[in-house]
Amino acid sequence: MTTPRLPIDLGDSMTATPVSPRVDALVQRPQRHQVELGMFTLDNRVPADHSVREIEAVIAGLDLTMLESRIRANAEAGGRPAIDPRILLTLWVYGTTQGEVEASTIARHVQTDDIYRWICGGVSVGERKLADFRAKGAEVFDAMLTQVIVALMTEGLIDLHRTAQDGTRVRTWTGADSFRRQDTLETLLTAAKAHLEALQAQAHDGRRSKVARVAQERGARQRIERLERAVARVRTLAAELSEAERKDPKKAPRVSATDPEATRMKMSDGGFRPAYNVQFDTTADSQGAVVGVSVSARGNDYGEMTPMLEQVEQRSGQRPDQTLVDGGYVQKEDIRRVEQGGTQVFAPLPKPKRVAAPGGKRDQERSVEERAFYERIQSTEGKAVYHQRGEVAELTNAHAKSRYGLVLLMLRGLKGALVMALLAALAKDVQVLVRARAAQAQRTPIAAVTIAT
Numbered sequence: 001m002t003t004p005r006l007p008i009d010l011g012d013s014m015t016a017t018p019v020s021p022r023v024d025a026l027v028q029r030p031q032r033h034q035v036e037l038g039m040f041t042l043d044n045r046v047p048a049d050h051s052v053r054e055i056e057a058v059i060a061g062l063d064l065t066m067l068e069s070r071i072r073a074n075a076e077a078g079g080r081p082a083i084d085p086r087i088l089l090t091l092w093v094y095g096t097t098q099g100e101v102e103a104s105t106i107a108r109h110v111q112t113d114d115i116y117r118w119i120c121g122g123v124s125v126g127e128r129k130l131a132d133f134r135a136k137g138a139e140v141f142d143a144m145l146t147q148v149i150v151a152l153m154t155e156g157l158i159d160l161h162r163t164a165q166d167g168t169r170v171r172t173w174t175g176a177d178s179f180r181r182q183d184t185l186e187t188l189l190t191a192a193k194a195h196l197e198a199l200q201a202q203a204h205d206g207r208r209s210k211v212a213r214v215a216q217e218r219g220a221r222q223r224i225e226r227l228e229r230a231v232a233r234v235r236t237l238a239a240e241l242s243e244a245e246r247k248d249p250k251k252a253p254r255v256s257a258t259d260p261e262a263t264r265m266k267m268s269d270g271g272f273r274p275a276y277n278v279q280f281d282t283t284a285d286s287q288g289a290v291v292g293v294s295v296s297a298r299g300n301d302y303g304e305m306t307p308m309l310e311q312v313e314q315r316s317g318q319r320p321d322q323t324l325v326d327g328g329y330v331q332k333e334d335i336r337r338v339e340q341g342g343t344q345v346f347a348p349l350p351k352p353k354r355v356a357a358p359g360g361k362r363d364q365e366r367s368v369e370e371r372a373f374y375e376r377i378q379s380t381e382g383k384a385v386y387h388q389r390g391e392v393a394e395l396t397n398a399h400a401k402s403r404y405g406l407v408l409l410m411l412r413g414l415k416g417a418l419v420m421a422l423l424a425a426l427a428k429d430v431q432v433l434v435r436a437r438a439a440q441a442q443r444t445p446i447a448a449v450t451i452a453t
Helices: 051-060 085-097 103-112 114-120 127-135 138-154 182-201 210-239 305-316 332-340 361-365 368-378 380-386 388-402 413-443
Strands: 162-172 263-266 272-283 290-296 322-324 344-346
Touching: 051 085, 051 114, 051 413, 085 103, 085 114, 085 127, 085 413, 103 114, 103 127, 127 413, 138 290, 138 305, 138 413, 162 290, 162 305, 162 388, 162 413, 182 210, 272 305, 272 388, 272 413, 290 305, 290 413, 305 332, 322 380, 322 388, 332 344, 332 368, 344 368, 344 380, 368 380, 380 388, 388 413
Parallel strands: 162 322, 322 344
Antiparallel strands: 162 272, 263 272, 272 290
16 A cells, blocks of 8 residues: 655655755744843833832832831841842732732742832742732731721812622632541641651651651641631530530531631622632722621621621721622611611612501501611612612622632632732722822823923
8 A cells, every 4th residue: 555645845854855954045944042242221121100109109109118217137237138028019919909819920930020029129039938928918918908998088089978898709729629627637636746756756757857747737727727627616506506416416616627717608609718808999980999798797788787887997098988799798787887877878678577567566566767868769869779789889899809810719718818808909099099199190191391492
């Protein structure tokens, strides 16, 4: 059988005949080992209009005294110079605007990406330093968010007259199979303590380095701490059960051994997974700045309005006149409390078992605040105001997940979830401040300059 000849030579090494290039042909061929010398700066490698410049300028104007006061190295005592906290904060804020939430990814960009290299300015920043800065940054991110909100208000760039609050359930990294009953958690705790004792007994084992030994013991202690919190929580949940529920093994409470504060919540796809409920409060103006952030381990939003409004007032010094929420927040006590605080509630009408006739007994039993709420939300103007809720609050939740990487919580516990939520809010508000300042500068007329002759 003969192999058919193709009209085109495909370069088969077994059949093709090598063709020598013409001696007199002039061809430019690659020289990849040629040493080159060039003069450039990191600043030249970043475009003048790149967003990282504006983000760095905003962070440079923040008061980071709370971070700078922790630096122990100084001219008198000596020591290794610390990394400027503004570098670490800028790396995390800019990285979050790009959807990066892993310290390892940002550390890799610091080595290869000119934008991240420009932020560092030649300072070496590693993955461990980035991870530690974020893990311990709850107070820092909270304070920086407040400063940005104050800047937005002071410059008249946002309006706190009306805000919209909504919660979104964010999946934790812990597995659904990590939830255990009380007996199993107590057994795991006993085994974890025995493991730590075994490691300490091998302290003088020359086959292990000191670094490895310290790391293993630290990991063992952290596991014991998590299991102790898990046992404490599962006991609390068990104490809340009725006598009949305690006798039913299927209703025995379970708690995650790796993230004791996480709760199984119903997600948007109908499935149940370990998650936290992240709350954002957003200005219902053209900017859509986040002015409040909170995290809970409950799957519902009851009781979240009052703490959020108090937080907004504490940050900005101003309480919103109106708040827009969905039906998950509607409770008589919450409405009464919020209205008494001076904020009007706009929410869907609750569905009562029986309709209260105007002037009837049930209508008369309502408080003044409840009656005002019912009248307001049933009016044409009230319905028009409430219509803004979805386009404000739900858009913030969507952006938090699609733009700022708040899809999977990489840190454990309520505090870890709050850290990531605050970082997402801070990144968003920094971009809002940059964008609002640029728009204001374009609207500001340039004064005419008269040249004396």
